[in-house]
Amino acid sequence: MTVFDRIVAACRAAAENPSLVQCLTNPVVPEITANVLLACGHSPAMCDNTHEAVQFLGLADCALINLGNPTGDQLQAMELVADKAHATGTPWVLDPVAVGPLDYRTATATRLLSYQPTAIRGNASEIAALAGAGSGGRGVDSTDTPEAVADVAGELARRTGSIVAVTGPQDWIIGPDETLLVTGGHPLMQQVVGTGCSLGALVAAYLGSARTAGIAAVDAVAAAHAHSAAAGTMAAQQASRPASFKTAWVDWLFELSPEQIAATATTTVAGQ
C-alpha cells in the first residue's frame, strides 16, 4: 500500500469509527479541543476530576493527557488514568507542553512515561527536553526544529515504545519501523491558541479509531497530523488573519474527505 493509501485508510477508519476521547488538558484549550474533535466526528469528554476520571476511562476509546497547567487534583487524575490506560491497553497520548524549563512539569512528564503512552506529541523543544537532551523552549514556544531533534526523538521512541510525533513546519512521526514526514499547515496556526493541543486530542481520537479498525498506530498518528495540516493549508487560502483563520480551520477539519486530507498534506517515508 502506498503512503497516500495508508493515510486515506487511517482517515476513513477515524471517520467510520468515531472515538469517545477523554481529555485531561489545560484550562486554556478545552473549548477549541472539544470543537476540533466534534468537527472531525468524534466525541470529547473533559472528565479530569479524581472522583470520576478512572471510571470514565472505562467508557472512553482513548485518552489525552496534556500537561499545560497541571494542578493537584487533575495531576492525580492524570496518573490514575495513565495507569489504567496502560493496564487495559487503551490508547493514550502524552502532550508534554512546556516541559523543559519547569522542573515540576518535567518530573511529572518523566514519571508519566512509565505508563507507556501510545504516542507522545510535542514541539521540538518539548520532545528534546523530555528525551533529556535539551532544556526546552521559551514557555510554550519551540526554539528547535523537528529535524534538529530527530535523533533524540528517535531514541525516546525506542526507549519508551511510544510513537513520537514532533510537530513543526514539517511533522516527524517516528514509529517503531519507520518515520513518516507530514508536510502542510500554515504559520498562522502558531497564532491561534490550541491548534497544537487539539492536535494531541485528535491523535488520541485517531488511535482509538485505528484500534477498532485494525489500522497501524503510526499511520493513525500521521493521519491525524495530516488532517490538521490539510485544514490549515485550506484555511490559509480563505483567511489571512488569525481569528478568521481559526474559524476556517475548524470548518475545514469538518469538511475534508480522507482523499482530500491525503492530497492536501503530503506524507512521505523518511529516507525514501
Added chain:
Amino acid sequence: MTVFDRIVAACRAAAENPSLVQCLTNPVVPEITANVLLACGHSPAMCDNTHEAVQFLGLADCALINLGNPTGDQLQAMELVADKAHATGTPWVLDPVAVGPLDYRTATATRLLSYQPTAIRGNASEIAALAGAGSGGRGVDSTDTPEAVADVAGELARRTGSIVAVTGPQDWIIGPDETLLVTGGHPLMQQVVGTGCSLGALVAAYLGSARTAGIAAVDAVAAAHAHSAAAGTMAAQQASRPASFKTAWVDWLFELSPEQIAATATTTVAGQ
C-alpha cells in the same frame, strides 16, 4: 393567550428585564456560555469558588448549576448555592451533564434535587438516568429521544416540582399543568460544544427575568429553548460548517426579536 403570544411575552420579559446569571459550570464552556448570555442581553458571572459563591447569589437574579466536571471546591459551592437559592426562592437550573454512566455524578445530581431546582435541563438519556429509569448515554451524548423518555421525565417533574426540559430534535418542556413542545434548531448544534450547556444558562436567565415580570416559569423555559432553536435555524441558512455556524448562531441570538423567535421556532402544547 395563544402559545405564540406566550412565547413572545416571555421573550420580551427577558429582553426588558435582563438577568445577572451566576453560572457554576464545567471548564469547557464558560466562554461560550458568557457570550450567549451577553448576546441575549443578560450578564454572566462565573463565580463558583467557596469563598464568594453564596455572597454572589445575593446579587444574582438566578443561577445555573452544570455538572459537566464537578471538582471538590466547585461541588461544595454548588451545594451552598443550591441551598441558598432554594431558601431564598431564587430561580436555579440543574443541568445533569452525563449523569447516568458515572456513579459520583449521578449521586451528586440526585442529592442536588433535594434543593428543588426551578428547572432541570438535559438530553433524554441524562433525564432518564436522573429519573432513575435509564443508565444514561455515551459520555455526554444521548442515546434516547425526548419522546421515549417523556413518561419518566413527567414523573420526575411531578416528584420534584421542577419544570423538566428534555432537549432533542424536538424539545419537551414539562410543566406542572401542561407540556410544551419546541421545534427548531439544526443538527449542526450538536457539533459545536456548549450549545446545550449555554441553553441551560439561558433558561436560568429567562427564569430570572420571568420572576421579575410575572411570567409563568414554563413559558420562560420554553421561550429560552425557542430563542436558542430559532437562532440555530437562522444560522443554518447562513453556514453549513460548525465554526461558521457557531458564529452565526451567537449573532442570531443577539439579532432575533421576540416575534421572530416565536415565528421561527414553533411551540405547541402537547396533546392538542
Added chain:
Amino acid sequence: MTVFDRIVAACRAAAENPSLVQCLTNPVVPEITANVLLACGHSPAMCDNTHEAVQFLGLADCALINLGNPTGDQLQAMELVADKAHATGTPWVLDPVAVGPLDYRTATATRLLSYQPTAIRGNASEIAALAGAGSGGRGVDSTDTPEAVADVAGELARRTGSIVAVTGPQDWIIGPDETLLVTGGHPLMQQVVGTGCSLGALVAAYLGSARTAGIAAVDAVAAAHAHSAAAGTMAAQQASRPASFKTAWVDWLFELSPEQIAATATTTVAGQ
C-alpha cells in the same frame, strides 16, 4: 514628542520586543486572552499553579493577575507571583474584576496592592471600590463612568505608585505626571466576554516590551488601550453582531500597524 508619536513608539516597541506574558486569570477568558496576545505578536502562558508559577515568572517578561474567580490554589500562586514580580522589578498588572460587592475579593485585591502593581486596570466601579470610595458595580458591570471616579482613581495612583487605567467609553490612564485619555472602541465590546480581561493581559505585554525598549510605562499602558480600542473601531465597521465582531476585533488586533493604531484611537493629555 507629540502624544501621537509616543503612542506609535510604544506600539512599535511592543511589536519589536514581544513579551512572554504569564497570565493568572479567571476560567472564562484564558482562550480569548491567549488569542489576543498571539494576535498582537506576544506569547501567552497561563501558568498559575503553585508548583510552577514562581519558577515561570523567572522566564516571563511580565505578568497579569486577574481576580475574576480566585480559588485557593490559584490565589496562593497569585500572591507568590506578585511578591516575586515586586522583588525582581518585573512589570505586573492587577485586574480587580468585580471588586466591591464581594468581601473576599475586595480584601484579596487590597492585599495584593502591597506588592505595588505596575498598573491597575479596571472599570470605573472596580477602581472606585479598590480605592475605597465605592461599593462596586453590578457583578462585573460598571455602574460608574471613568470621569466620575477620576479623583479617587488619581488618589489610588498616588498612594500605590501604580499607573491606574480606568476603562470606559473613554479610557483614563493616570500616570505619575499626567493623565492620558484614549478614545475609541465600540459598545459591542461589552457584549463579547474577555475584551476587558484580555486588555489587562495586553497592558502587561506592552509594559514588558516597554521595559526592554526604554519606553515610559504610562505610554505603554495607553498604547495597549489604543491598540484594543482601535481594533474595536475597525471591527465595528465590518460587523454589527457580537460573534462576528469578536472575530473581526482579533483580526484587527493582528492587522493594525503602530501608525494605524495611533490614528484610529485618539490619545490626548487630560487638561490640554
